[in-house]
Amino acid sequence: MKKWVNAFALLLIKQALSTPKTRQQLIKITKLPERTLRYNLAILKKQGMVKEIPPYFDLRKKLFLLKGENDE
Numbered sequence: 589m590k591k592w593v594n595a596f597a598l599l600l601i602k603q604a605l606s607t608p609k610t611r612q613q614l615i616k617i618t619k620l621p622e623r624t625l626r627y628n629l630a631i632l633k634k635q636g637m638v639k640e641i642p643p644y645f646d647l648r649k650k651l652f653l654l655k656g657e658n659d660e
Contacts (some may be wrong), residue, residue: 594624594628597618597620597624597625597628598628598631598632600618600620601614601618601620601625601628601629601632601638602632602637602654604617604618605638605652605653605654606654607653608641608643608651608652608653609651609652609653610643610649610650610651610652611625611626611629611649611650611652614629614652629652636655637654637655638652638653638654638655639652639653639655640652641653
């Protein structure tokens with residue numbers, strides 16, 4: 589059984605992640621509900637398309653960045 593995936597939400601998140609952003613910044617930019625954003629970020633992380641970067645200004649938050657072709 590295949591889970592339902594919101595392709596439009598995935599596209600919005602990919603477009604917004606040209607530079608590192610926090611979850612709150614992504615919510616503002618994409619206008620997606622927080623639950624939808626978290627679910628789609630988890631899918632993208634599982635596929636290896638998004639990586640988390642710990643920001644040095646506040647270690648409680650996470651920065652998300654779209655992986656490039658030359659990233660490891």
